[in-house]
Structures are given as structure tokens and as C-alpha cells.
Amino acid sequence: MGKKLYPDEDLLNRLQEFAAELGRPPSQDEMNDSGPHAARTYATRFGSWNEALKTAGLKTGTNEPDGRPPTPEENLLADLKTVAEGVGEAPSERIYRQHGEYSVKTYCKRFGGWNSALQAAGLEPSVEINLSEETLITALQEFAEDLGRAPTSDEMDQDGPYTAAPYKRVFGTWNQALEQAGLGIHSTWGVSEEDLIAELKRLNEELGHVPRKGEMRDQGKWSGSIYQKRFSSWNEALTAAGFEPNDRWRIPREDLLTELRDLAEELGHPPTTSEMLEHGEFTTQPYQRVFGTWRTALQAADPDYLENYRQSDTDTIPFGSDWPQIREKIVARDNDSCLRCGMDRETHRDQFGRDLHVHHRIPRRRFYNDPNRSVDDADIPSNLLTLCIPCHRRLERMPVQPVVE
Secondary structure (H helix, E strand, C coil), rough: CCCCCCHHHHHHHHHHHHHHCCCCCCCCHHHHCCCCHHHHHHHHCCCCHHHHHHHCCCCCCCCCCCCCCCCHHHHHHHHHHHHHHHHHHCCCHHHHHHCCCHHHHHHHHHHCCHHHHHHCCCCCCCCCCHHHHHHHHHHHHHHHHCCCCCCCCCCCHHHHHCHHHHHHHHHCCCHHHEEEEEECCCCCCCCCHHHHHHHHHHHHHHHHCCCHHHHHHHCCCHHHHHHHHHHHHHHHHHHHCCCCCCHHHHHHHHHHHHHHHHHHHHHHHCCHHHHHHHCCCCCHHHHHHHHHHHHHHHHHHCCHHHHHCCCCHCCCCCCCCHCCCCCCCHHHHHCCCCCCCCEEEEHHHHCCCCCCCCEECHHHHHCCCCCCCCHHHHHHHHHEEEEEEHHHHHHHHCCCCCCCC
């Protein structure tokens, strides 16, 4: 057997240091998302995750899968009912991930499965458990036709007619379901680890800092999820490339709020948790750590967000119904380019996968309680600037911002 890359003592020391930063033992999700090594590394080395915690002198079973302290069952069931009332039916796992306060894993762990949790809340179990093979295959083929290719399991979870769970239950694996549907199998194993590491180093040189997973998604050759699958976690991939792991536990509160506001502006509505996971620079976990719940984070970012936040993704327009038209006029006024660096709209979309931002010099939230100004005054042309993402981030930190005549 070859020499271990990390001695047991080093793994335990890093686990203890990570727990000290958090002020409690980390959950497996937290370790995978932001820890120095993947939880699977510890499970393989010590027999299980809990055994690793015990060996490190840490308590086990103190947190939910998302890292929060254990939640009373009545709170879990109450939130499940609240989401059900909002969407008008018993929510699927996908719908609950978008609108619920807690982790789906928490429900499955506490109640023995998602449908058992629904029953405990007095709701009808999901119909996904009784779907026939023919129904599943037909739905998968139609979804693939809409996309123009075979969907990934993540795409099915987020946008498909059903989640990937019934496919895995009926066919064994997602790839076997794709095979049964006559679709191409997804595989990232044709990409070598050397190529993945080389791309990490290239992006590091381009950015001037160790890349984050979101930056790899937006500007790299492959998605961050490929690295996570191949190396067990994003930080393990960074370590393999010779970089220090990202310290995501010290993201400043204002950086979290800035990203939330940026994404809300791009989407035209306050983002759901699934939209933050799909499009945001950060995951939802740092928001939960800092603010406690997603709704509290929305409230902190902008009071209008929570007021306009609905159970339907399409009902929320925090900047007013005419914001899309105002936004387009400002971008056109600024020649479809960032006013600070000159990056044009097409280049920005190619590089970041997003449109240029339209920035409020004076934030809208400052207009809410001002007796001398209306909230609509925030959207006057002289208060709006077209910016690229990097310039927008820099400008948010400037005490005095330029005026457009």
C-alpha cells in the first residue's frame, strides 16, 4: 500500500481546527462544502463520519445535515405545512428545496423519508413514488427533447417534470434511466485529473487568486461539480492543485448581501434558494450561518424582497413592474457596455454567463423611509449605472459613487 497523502493525525487536526472555527462539530454537508477535506475522506479512513468525529474528540449527532442545531419536529412540520399552503399542494422535494426553511435531508433523517414527513404533516404523499416506468421514460424523453440533449440529474431535480429520485429508485442509477430512454449517458471520467488541475491553475493565474467554485462555473472550462465528483470536494481539488482551500466561513456579511442583491437584479425577483445554488457565487449555507434563515437574509438585503417574496418564482418583481424596461433603457444609454471598464454586453455574457448589471448609486433601501423621496425615485436615470460584475463589486465598496449626467 502506498504512503497516505495525509496522516491520520493531520486529518484529525484539521477536523478539530474546522470545528473550532464553527464553534461546534461540522456536519458532513459543511465539510463537503467548505471543509479542508471531504467527509468521505474521513469516513474511508476512520470507518464512518461519526467515528472520525469521535476519534477527534468531537460530539456526534449534534447537528442537522445543513449544520444547524437540531430543529424541533413541530417546527419542521409547521414549515412543511406553510410551504404546502403556499404552493397549493403537498410539495415535492424539489419544491420544498426552493421555498422551505430546512434541509430535505433533515426531514428524511427525522421521519424516515420524504413521504413519511408529508404524512406526519397530514399531507398526501408525493405521487412520484408510484410512477410507472413508461410514465418516467416518456417524461424524460420529452424533457430531453426540450433541452436538445440528455439532462443531468441536477437539471432533472431543478427543472424536470419529476425529480431524479424516482428514476434512481426504478432503474437503479440515473445513467441506467438515460439508457432505458435511449439517451446518451453523462460522464466526466473522460477528463483526466491532470487536465482538471491544469484548468484550475490557469484560472488561478487569470484571476490572481485561488478560484472559487462559482468562478470556475462562470469562467472555467468545466463546472465546479465535476471537480467535486472527481476529488470528493472543491477544497480537495484545490489541495490537489497545490492551493490553499477556500476559507468560505469568513465571507463578510456585506459580500453575502451584495451577491444576493446582484442576483435579484439579474433575475428580476428575489432569488429562491435553488436559484442561489444554480446562479449565485455562494451556496445558501453561508447565508444560513449568518442570517439563520433564507427569509431573514432576504429581509436584510432589502425589505422589499421579503414583502414581494412569493411561493411562485414568477410572482416577484422587487423593482416594480416596469424595471425590465428601465433596465434596458439604461444599458442602451450606456452603449451596451460597462461604464467603468468598457466591457461590452456580448463579451460579458460570454465571460460570465450573465447580463451586464444596472447599479443603483443610492440603494433603493435608502428611499423606503425617506419622507422627501418616493421609492420610484431610486430608478431615475441619474441614479443608475451599467456595470460589469467585477466593476459592480468594486463600486459597491466605494464611499462616493459617480453621477451620470
